[in-house]
Amino acid sequence: MTRLPPLALATVAALSLSACQRSSDPAIEQTGARPELPTQSDALVPAMTIPTPEGWGGELPTVPAGYTVTPIAKDLKIPRQTLVLPNGDILVAEGSGGHAPALRPKDLIAGFIKKQGKSSVEGGDRITLLRDSDGDGQTDLQTTFIDGLDAPYGLAFVDNTLYVANQGSLVSFPYTPGATSLPGPGTEVTKLPSKINHHWTKALTASADGSRLYVGIGSNSNVGERGLDAEENRAVIWEIDRATGASRIYASGLRNPTALAINPQTNQLWSVVNERDELGPQLVPDYLTSVREGGFYGWPYSYYGDTVDPRVRPQRPDLVRRALAPDYALGSHVAALGVDFATGGGLGGPYSEGAFVGQHGSWNRNDPSGYKVVFVPFRNGRPSGDPIDLVTGFLKDGNARGRPVGVTYDAPRGALLVADDVSNTVWRIAPANARRTAARPAARTPTGGVAR
C-alpha cells in the first residue's frame, strides 16, 4: 500500500503533462479547398481562451486603405443578422436564444466560461429598422420595427413579405413599402426544430426564384454527446415551400449552418458551417460550401469527407463512405456566422467577386482565430484564392472590442454591413470615394445579396 501514493503522484504528473492542449502550428495551412488536417488530440483540459469584452473607446475596426468604416447603429440588443429592404431600409435581427439544460457537470462550467466572452446586454427579441433618408451613409431613423419575437436570427424578403426565422418558428409579415413598424408576432409559416436548441440560430435565405426558403438548423451537441436521438432534424438545412410551409431536409451532416446565401453566378445555395470542437486547436476547420441537394456532409461521424471522428458510437462507415467534403475551409474555430455574396462589382478592387464571411471568433484554442471579416474571392462561381482580410481590429491586447456576426452586401449602395454582437453595433464598410452615391434604390427582385 505504501507504494501507491508515489505511483498515484506519478500518474497525475504524467496526466497533467498530456493535459495541456498542444499549441497551434502556423505552418499548417487551413484555408482553401484542401486544408491540412492534423492528428486529433482531444486534450484532457480543452483550451478555453475567451477574450473578454472591452469598449472601442472611440476607435474603429481596421479596414484596408481606400475604405471607410462607420457605425450606423449603436446600443442595439445583440444584433445578429441584417437585411436590406427594397427601399434601402436596413433591418437588424436582435436576440439571444438557446435554453439547452446542463446535462453534465461540464455544461455548467463551459457555459460560465463562454459567457465571459459575450455582451452583458440581454437579447432584444426584436427587429430594428435603420433608415438613411438623405443617402449620406448615416442613420437618420433607428426604431423598433417588430417586437415580441423569440430570438430572431435569419431574415429574408420575398414578394413584399418579410420572413423571420425565430429560434423555434418561421414567421411571415406582409410588408407595406416605407413602413417603420409592423405588428408582431407574425403568421407562422412552419415550426422549426427547437427541442434543446444547443445551436439555436436559424439561418434563412430564399431561393433565387423566391419559391423556396432555406433554413439552417444546427446540431444539438458538439459531436452527439446528448445522444443521437436528440439530433433528429438537426445539423441539416431545410427547404420550405413558401406557399404551403411544407418542409423537407435539403442537405444533412452540416454541424452548424449559421448563415446561408444564394450564389448570384450559379443561383446555388451556399452556407458557412461551424465544425466540431475539442479535437485540438487546428481541428476541425469551419467551412464555406455550396450545398448539394440530398448531400451528407459528415457530421457527426466524419469531417472533410472520410476523416472519422472516433468520439461517436455506434460508428457508421456506410454514411462516412458517402460523406461529401466541403468546398472551402475557412480555418479552425473561426466561428463563421455570416456570409453574403458581392454583386455588381462588390466593394471594388480585390473585393469585386466573391463572398464576405463574418467570423465571430474562437474559444477552443489558446491563440484566438477569427474575430474578423474576410473576403473569399470567386471566379466563375467558385472560390478562386486565399481569403483576404477585410475588417480586423476586433481584438486588442487580448480583449474583444467586437465580434462580427452577420454580413450583408448592400448592393444598391455598394457597401457591406457587419453586425457586431459584443459592441452591439452595426458597422458599414464602403469604398472611400463611393462609386454609387445615395440615389434611393428602386425596388429589387428578391434574388441576390439584398433580400436574404
Add this chain to the structure above:
Amino acid sequence: MDHAAPRSAGFAAPLHGILLAFPVALYASALAADIAYLNTAEIQWTNFAQWLIAGAALFAGLVFAWALIGFFFGRHRRSRGGGLIYLLVVAAMLVLGIVNSFQHARDGWHSVGTLGVALSVVCTLLAFVAAYFAYGRSKLENAR
C-alpha cells in the same frame, strides 16, 4: 452534561464516516456506469458517471480536509502509523477523481475509454482502502 467528553470524541468520527461514505458509494457507482456505457454506448450512462464522479470528488475533498485536520490536530495523531497512509490514500482518491472528472468531460465515446475506466477502478479501490482504514479504526476506538 457529564458525558460530554465521550460525545465530543464520538462526534468527529461519525461525521468523517458519513463524508467518506459518499466517495465509497459514488466512485463504485461511477465504475458500474462506465462499464454499462462501454457495453451499450448509451449516452445516459456516461452522463450518470460524470455526475457520480463529480460528487465523489467533491466529498473526497471534504474527507481530505477532515483527514488533514485529524492528522495534525487529532487526539490520536501519534498513536497510529496508519494516519499518514490514510491521508495519502484520501489525497490520491481526490486527485485521481478530479483527473477522472476531466477525462469524463471529453465528448462521446472518449468520455470513458481505457483511461476513464482505469481511473474509475483505481478511485473505487482507493475509496474502499480508505474506508477499511477509517471504519476499522473507529471500531477499534469504540471498543476501548
